[in-house]
Amino acid sequence: MNKQTFDQLKETLYYEQLDNGLDVYILPKPGFNKTFATFTTKYGSIDNHFIPLQEKEAVKVPDGIAHFLEHKLFEDEDGDVFQQFSKQGASANAFTSFTRTAYLFSSTSNVKENLTTLLNFVQKPYFTEESVEKEKGIIGQEIKMYDDNPDWRGYFGLIGNLYEYHPVKIDIAGTVDSINKVTKDLLYTCYETFYHPNNMLLFIVGNVDAEEMMSLVKENQAGKEFAEPERIQRFFEAEPPEVDQPEQTIPMNVKTGKCLTGFKDRSPDRQGEDLLRHELAINILLEMMFGQSSSNYETLYEEGLIDDTFSFDYSGELGFGFSVIGGDTSEPDKLADRIKEMVAEFTSGTLDEQAVESVRKKKIGFFLRSLNSPEYIANQFTRYEFNDMNLFDVIPVLESITVEDLQEAMAEHFRTDGQFSKCLVKPKGGA
Amino acid sequence: MEAINVNEFSHGPVNVHVIKSDTYKTNTLVLHIRADLTEEDHTMRALLPQVLQSGSKDYPTRQKIRQELDGLYGATLAGDVNKKGENHLISFKLEVANEKYLKDSTPLLEQAFKMMTSVVTNPLAENGAFRESIVKSEKRNLKQRIQSVYDDKIRYANMRLNEEMCKDEPYGLFVYGNEDQLDSITPEELYAYYERVMKEDLFDLYVVGDVETDEIKRLVEGNFSLPGSERRKEKTPSTASAQEEADENEIFEEQDLSQGKLHLGYRTNVTYQDDDYFALQLFNGLFGGFSHSKLFINVREKASLAYYAASRVESHKGLLMVMSGIETSNYEKAVTIIREQMEAMKNGDFEEEQLEQTKSVLKNQLLETMDAPRGLVELLYHNELGQRNRKLDEWIPGIEKVTKEDVIRVAGQAKLDTIYFLKGMEGGSDE
Incomplete structure (x- = not known):
């Protein structure tokens, strides 16, 4: 077992890769009641075109199937896995993102039993035609819940503007029509391909003894058989560097409009420290341009164009990367124009070094606060690891980002010509 | 702990x-x-x-x-x-x-x-x-x-x-x-x-x-200096005085929506001040608070009517609110199932084992709440709001002591007051 210590943060991380390829990380947190564990596969909504395990031909699977699979894994021959966890005093959950599916539990007692349950239910699929049909009703209602949610609609509307082919534009849960095409056999195909331990990562954080946990996991895994790991081949169509659509308006049954604007990365092929440096640089720039202490924020607020819902974010993985800026507004068109103007003005000027320092401090503080949260640590660590980055490099990289790094990211990412798009949600009937 | x-x-x-x-x-x-x-x-x-x-x-x-x-x-x-x-x-x-x-x-x-x-x-x-x-x-x-x-x-x-x-x-x-x-x-x-x-x-x-x-x-x-004047006398909280025997209200409202939102309000007549407060928490847990609860199993898992079907209690007014997102046409079906689950609670139609399961989940939830600074504050502030002093270490024994009879007694006092249904327009939710 490898041990790595981070002195300034007073954290110690244990790591081992098991014989079957599974990466296991353990971060003991002595003062906490709770232990939190995530068991994650590098498989999300974008992985819809691939060569199944031990086959030769590529297949395309229906939109939303990764999320469907996440729902169905909770059922096994003896019934519902939620029941098992709650008998052991744990709360369990799962989520599917663009690139990952994570299964998790948190508990303050019976940690060993709960960890065993987590490993076993994820590694034991049980799908029947009947249970697959029944799930379509439940997921159909999940999709309809999001259909009525203007924030969700605006967000996916924007991603749809940015991307012409890349499956990041597909709603994670799919559509009522696409999930109707999901079958038991397709679920098994996806499962066998992507749930191989070699494609998965287990993260345990909490009041645990690292040695004890590691031997439990090893023993559990040694008792199971898996096919020889293969390198998974995923396919993505070539995506143009420019946005697909510069704008879109979604009429909805709302009283307040929304404006979401975004910038698309031209060449989203970074991994490792390059990606970390790139995303931290963009986050610093976003904060400088539109953070609550920026003069742009003050101006937009005084102009009555934004309220407390105004926010921004950057998402980047291998194959796609974009920033989103916006919020509720009574004048969506005007806000989109102002954001575009402000970005153009900012990128044509020089960077204020004092402002850079202030934002750098803020980001370090935010990171420290996040380390209070076991959920944040487990989820983010996994995401970072899947992109060959290390969560605990965040502070050193933040400290080392230079004005030149920022200028480079600015010149590449915040281009208001072909990289910019907007999605506006407006009250139906033009009220 | x-x-x-x-x-x-x-x-x-x-x-x-x-x-x-x-x-x-x-x-x-x-x-x-x-x-x-x-x-x-x-x-x-x-x-x-x-x-x-x-x-x-x-x-x-x-x-x-x-x-x-x-x-x-x-x-x-x-x-x-x-x-x-x-x-x-x-x-x-x-x-x-x-x-x-x-x-x-x-x-x-x-x-x-x-x-x-x-x-x-x-x-x-x-x-x-x-x-x-x-x-x-x-x-x-x-x-x-x-x-x-x-x-x-x-x-x-x-x-x-x-x-x-x-x-x-x-x-x-x-x-x-x-x-x-x-x-x-x-x-x-x-x-x-x-x-x-x-x-x-x-x-x-x-x-x-x-x-x-x-x-x-x-x-x-x-x-921190404030005027040293006489503060208002603490008003005795209106202990959920049993309302006059009133009829149930049924309110319908129609909007352009994909999914109907069904919300039911019950008066439990139990608040933080009462000895039965912990029994109320267990009652809610068994009825709709968790993924092993009657609402989750019967509305979602068995009938496939919804993605979410849950209840929660308001500690200081003694209200219990049920919420679920359903097809507008499934209103009668969903309300019938929810009513049946409440009747089952009143009749004590649940096993000791389920009570124990709910206790372990509640205890786990409580300990997790105590892991977060804001969670600790929330628990402690109940004492000021409810004018009853419960120490942090009284919560777990309080939960453990609750018997099946206690839960049935609390269920017996719960009374449905209002059903509110925000429905989609006829034909308006079709694809």
Whole structure:
């Protein structure tokens, strides 16, 4: 077992890769009641075109199937896995993102039993035609819940503007029509391909003894058989560097409009420290341009164009990367124009070094606060690891980002010509 | 569970609660300012924290406040209003990195504390009025916030249920006030109200982190002064006095929606003050609080009618609210199933084993709540709201002691008051 210590943060991380390829990380947190564990596969909504395990031909699977699979894994021959966890005093959950599916539990007692349950239910699929049909009703209602949610609609509307082919534009849960095409056999195909331990990562954080946990996991895994790991081949169509659509308006049954604007990365092929440096640089720039202490924020607020819902974010993985800026507004068109103007003005000027320092401090503080949260640590660590980055490099990289790094990211990412798009949600009937 | 020590002292009218813990990398301050929820004041009260956060004498703009916070390693300060039972709280929450984890040795806690007290006690006002431009823009902001509830259909349905169910009680008032009252508020009136808050309301300050009580005492005494007047007498909370035997209300509202939102309100006639409070928590857990509960299993898993079907209790008004998102055409089916589950609870139709399962999940949830600084504060503040002193280490034994008979007794008192259904338009939800 490898041990790595981070002195300034007073954290110690244990790591081992098991014989079957599974990466296991353990971060003991002595003062906490709770232990939190995530068991994650590098498989999300974008992985819809691939060569199944031990086959030769590529297949395309229906939109939303990764999320469907996440729902169905909770059922096994003896019934519902939620029941098992709650008998052991744990709360369990799962989520599917663009690139990952994570299964998790948190508990303050019976940690060993709960960890065993987590490993076993994820590694034991049980799908029947009947249970697959029944799930379509439940997921159909999940999709309809999001259909009525203007924030969700605006967000996916924007991603749809940015991307012409890349499956990041597909709603994670799919559509009522696409999930109707999901079958038991397709679920098994996806499962066998992507749930191989070699494609998965287990993260345990909490009041645990690292040695004890590691031997439990090893023993559990040694008792199971898996096919020889293969390198998974995923396919993505070539995506143009420019946005697909510069704008879109979604009429909805709302009283307040929304404006979401975004910038698309031209060449989203970074991994490792390059990606970390790139995303931290963009986050610093976003904060400088539109953070609550920026003069742009003050101006937009005084102009009555934004309220407390105004926010921004950057998402980047291998194959796609974009920033989103916006919020509720009574004048969506005007806000989109102002954001575009402000970005153009900012990128044509020089960077204020004092402002850079202030934002750098803020980001370090935010990171420290996040380390209070076991959920944040487990989820983010996994995401970072899947992109060959290390969560605990965040502070050193933040400290080392230079004005030149920022200028480079600015010149590449915040281009208001072909990289910019907007999605506006407006009250139906033009009220 | 490690014992958690709470040191308490008073400084003038402020009750200070210090919770020392070295688990966190940050220090958290929460200031709750409490008054009765009333028709005449509730809109001004919702506006007040927004205005206070927009400038103090020491930091006269939003931007100045935010810049100061950024400089403190991205400390966060958020002021908002909340409804707890028939109390209307103004709450300020501040979180700041503990300098022990930084290379820097600036006294962050002290500076952050001064910042917060400046916002609360040294507002930007002259000649008996807040600055007009600030009041104007915060009125606009709050108005948008009130309107945007309409756009989040689950929140909207929840607000409408409260409004219909508690028409003649303060609890039916909306936490952010109403638009008509908002329009007429003047800077003078709001300032007069502020002075009344400072003189009459009840102040509780919570500090959680690796801090010493003496240090906090010094900070509070040096920076936090309020008029030393007589505070209002604590009103005995309206113990959910059993309402007159009233008929159930059924309210329908129609909107252009994909999914109907079904919300049911029950009166349990049990609050935090009562000995049966823990039995109420178990009753809710078995009925709809968790993923092993009757609602989840019967509405979602068995009937596939919904993605979510859950209940939760309001601790200080003694209400239990059920919510579920369904096809509009499934209204009768869903209501029938929900009613059957409540009958089953009243008839004691659940196993001892399920009671034990619910106890372990509740205990787990409680311990997890105690892991988070804000969770600790929330638990402790119940004592002020409910005027019943439960120590943190009384919660777990309280849950353990509950018997099946206790749960049946509590279920027996629960009475359905109002069904509110926000339905999609006929044919309007078709693809």
